[in-house]
Amino acid sequence: MSKKKVLLIDDEADLLKALTVRIEAEGYEVVTAQDGFDGLNKARMLNPDLIILDLMLPKLNGFKVARFLKFDDRYKKIPIIILTARVQEEDKKLGQEIGSDLYITKPFNTDALLSAIAQFV
Numbered sequence: 001m002s003k004k005k006v007l008l009i010d011d012e013a014d015l016l017k018a019l020t021v022r023i024e025a026e027g028y029e030v031v032t033a034q035d036g037f038d039g040l041n042k043a044r045m046l047n048p049d050l051i052i053l054d055l056m057l058p059k060l061n062g063f064k065v066a067r068f069l070k071f072d073d074r075y076k077k078i079p080i081i082i083l084t085a086r087v088q089e090e091d092k093k094l095g096q097e098i099g100s101d102l103y104i105t106k107p108f109n110t111d112a113l114l115s116a117i118a119q120f121v
Contacts, residue, residue: 003027004049004083005028005050006024006031006048006052007043008030008031008032008052009032009042009054011034012054016032019113023117031048035056035058036061039065039070041051044075049079050079052117053066053082053107054083055091057058061088063098066098071096077118080101080102080121081101081102081117082100084103084106087105
């Protein structure tokens with residue numbers, strides 16, 4: 001059986017490395033992207049089982065990435081966990097409106113994130 005694929009899109013290199021190690025330790029394959037444009041292209045190319053998406057990204061923000069994917073029949077079923085430092089209620093509401101499946105704010109509990117991943121894949 002092949003490993004479930006998680007696409008992790010965040011512009012913080014240290015966070016990408018740390019989360020990649022933790023998520024791979026749980027038995028998942030992890031693919032990373034450091035900007036929204038690259039993340040969107042990888043999502044379309046790889047069709048991952050789950051996307052963990054930051055909102056404040058260079059080139060294309062996370063709201064737009066999620067919107068492009070959730071409003072496309074080929075990708076709308078991919079669960080998206082937004083992982084962001086944006087804690088305003090209006091951002092959380094917009095996250096729901098664009099179809100994110102879960103909104104987690106930074107700083108975050110890694111074990112809770114891993115539980116959420118397991119719930120969706």
